[in-house]
Amino acid sequence: MMTDTPLLQVKNLKKHFPIHGGLLGLVTAHVYAVDGISFDIRRGETLSLVGESGCGKSTVGKAILRLYPITDGEVRLDGERIDNMSPSKLRPMRRRVQVVFQDPFSSLNPRMKVRDILAEPLINFGLVSGKKDIDEKVEALMDKVRLPRDSIRRYPHEFSGGQRQRIGIARALAPGSDLIICDEAVSALDVSVKAQIINLLVDLQDELGLALLFISHDLATVEHLTHRVAVMYLGKIVELADRRTLFSSSHHPYTRALLSAVPVPDPLAKRDRIVLTGDVPSPINPPSGCRFHTRCPFAFDRCKTEEPQLRSVGDGHQSACHLDHVPGGQVVPMAA
Amino acid sequence: MSATSIEPGSFTEAPRLPDVLPPAKERGKIMGFVHRHPTIVIGGALVGIMVLIALLAPLLGTKDPTALAPSRRTREPSATYWFGTDMLGRDVYSRVLYGSQVSLLVGFSVAAIAAVVGTALGLVAGFMRGVDAVVMRFMDGLMSIPPILLAIALMALTRASVKNVIIAISIAEFPRVCRLVRGVVLSLREQPYVEAAIASGTRTHVIIWKHILPNTLAPLMVQATFICASAMIAEATLSFIGAGTPPIIPSWGNIMAEGRALWQVKPYIVFFPAIFLSITVLAVNLLGDGLRDALDPRLAKRL
Numbered sequence: 001m002m003t004d005t006p007l008l009q010v011k012n013l014k015k016h017f018p019i020h021g022g023l024l025g026l027v028t029a030h031v032y033a034v035d036g037i038s039f040d041i042r043r044g045e046t047l048s049l050v051g052e053s054g055c056g057k058s059t060v061g062k063a064i065l066r067l068y069p070i071t072d073g074e075v076r077l078d079g080e081r082i083d084n085m086s087p088s089k090l091r092p093m094r095r096r097v098q099v100v101f102q103d104p105f106s107s108l109n110p111r112m113k114v115r116d117i118l119a120e121p122l123i124n125f126g127l128v129s130g131k132k133d134i135d136e137k138v139e140a141l142m143d144k145v146r147l148p149r150d151s152i153r154r155y156p157h158e159f160s161g162g163q164r165q166r167i168g169i170a171r172a173l174a175p176g177s178d179l180i181i182c183d184e185a186v187s188a189l190d191v192s193v194k195a196q197i198i199n200l201l202v203d204l205q206d207e208l209g210l211a212l213l214f215i216s217h218d219l220a221t222v223e224h225l226t227h228r229v230a231v232m233y234l235g236k237i238v239e240l241a242d243r244r245t246l247f248s249s250s251h252h253p254y255t256r257a258l259l260s261a262v263p264v265p266d267p268l269a270k271r272d273r274i275v276l277t278g279d280v281p282s283p284i285n286p287p288s289g290c291r292f293h294t295r296c297p298f299a300f301d302r303c304k305t306e307e308p309q310l311r312s313v314g315d316g317h318q319s320a321c322h323l324d325h326v327p328g329g330q331v332v333p334m335a336a
Numbered sequence: 337m338s339a340t341s342i343e344p345g346s347f348t349e350a351p352r353l354p355d356v357l358p359p360a361k362e363r364g365k366i367m368g369f370v371h372r373h374p375t376i377v378i379g380g381a382l383v384g385i386m387v388l389i390a391l392l393a394p395l396l397g398t399k400d401p402t403a404l405a406p407s408r409r410t411r412e413p414s415a416t417y418w419f420g421t422d423m424l425g426r427d428v429y430s431r432v433l434y435g436s437q438v439s440l441l442v443g444f445s446v447a448a449i450a451a452v453v454g455t456a457l458g459l460v461a462g463f464m465r466g467v468d469a470v471v472m473r474f475m476d477g478l479m480s481i482p483p484i485l486l487a488i489a490l491m492a493l494t495r496a497s498v499k500n501v502i503i504a505i506s507i508a509e510f511p512r513v514c515r516l517v518r519g520v521v522l523s524l525r526e527q528p529y530v531e532a533a534i535a536s537g538t539r540t541h542v543i544i545w546k547h548i549l550p551n552t553l554a555p556l557m558v559q560a561t562f563i564c565a566s567a568m569i570a571e572a573t574l575s576f577i578g579a580g581t582p583p584i585i586p587s588w589g590n591i592m593a594e595g596r597a598l599w600q601v602k603p604y605i606v607f608f609p610a611i612f613l614s615i616t617v618l619a620v621n622l623l624g625d626g627l628r629d630a631l632d633p634r635l636a637k638r639l
Contacts (some may be wrong), residue, residue: 038478094537107528109548120546121536168532175536 006040013073035235046212048222051232098172102184104164108156115152162193240318251319375409379622385459399427431586446567454513462521475511483508
């Protein structure tokens, strides 16, 4: 049975990090890592958060996990606000949102056996009783991520990167979570292992009805597993669309640039590439108006002064670009 | 289209993960351990011998270490007086044996006290950002004074006794542990496995106990052995300059201090306690080095 409330609702989320400087360590500036973003994730759905490094996409994940307090905005899980919940009330909610990190080496405690790593969330949420029960549930988790059962008494360093990432996924599955935040979960893996882990995630999603927030810098990876994509630039979402729309008829020039940078495995293919010049501006002092105007090949005067809002440009398709609202300004959709 | 080309946008089915894991580390018998961790074995054996000597001093000693015998003073080492006698006719061999009691007691106590106090304060500083600045400036203040000077100053405030020597050296040494633990805690807090533990509802005290402390153990162990060794040297130094263990208790520093005047004519009075001190310090350092390697499961190393 599906309810109308999305599983996760993020509204106008902001996270600014203070920068301390000077002799007295006073706050001298802020890093506007995430500056007002909103999105929903429905049950069983994958939403990908894509952007260059430093655009704030990992910060979004950690803010949802409440690894640090947010500056402003709302995060709702099943309609209930979790961003301002007291730690004691939050603990049971944590069961439902879990995380898989990028680095398969630092994401597992080197001094704990796999069994203890996987047992930890089970014990925390009171999901097990007794040693035998723990062993059984841990072995079931190993089955789910296709790892051999008899390896639960090994230490993480005895596993390869892909195997360790599977352990990380098993840990995220352990408490019976509804949403798993995959923070660059496959970026550190080589291509064949990456494919295996992606297939595993897709299989698990089908099997368990999981929702995934898939944070990645790589559109090519995202294309194979996502339902919807949100493109981030410098702390803002610039375009949000379902996969088909985004990959076939994206609106925002930044999305176009990202798409044109995806390598195509055909050396003879002719492509119009949009090559961005310059670096991502500093999130400490973001550009006025549209944050992308300093690198946008289509920028005009209005972009420098007025910030474009994220507005609907089609069925479930949102874009934040002035061109969308200029008659005839819409650039011809890029060929898929 | 050739058979090997991959269509864009489609995934070929990846083969299942090969279930090949490296063989479990063979848990050898005693010889296996000796082979894997020779420094632990050598250091541990030497420390063990020193502990035995200290414990069995009353049995091993041939004479009362404090018995004066002016008629037999400054005898060369011989069958009766293995390490000779000092300028008051006391048996240097027996005195060196009893001296090991003081050195080991001071070394181990200081290491234990500094490790416990330093770890506790380091954890507090690392976890409570508000307390951090205060605690660390205080530690900076303590560390700006050379430890041996601080110990001398502290000893000047109190009566000479082994207990006070331990306290004075502990105060001089624990800031090092505190600094180290705080640094390790700060880096461990940011580790993804700690963040994952927080996300999976682990309570703070469990995180400290299961995720932070075990991972501070290796550097802490090395630091503790280093402190143990330097505390023994500090005790000897304090005793040597007359600011440490009271002269009636034989300690290696005291024996060396008393033999100093006769160094050019009767060097053995200084030589024997110095040899014992060096070997003990070396043994403790070897043990610490070996433990660090053994405690770190990532370093499956051979010498």
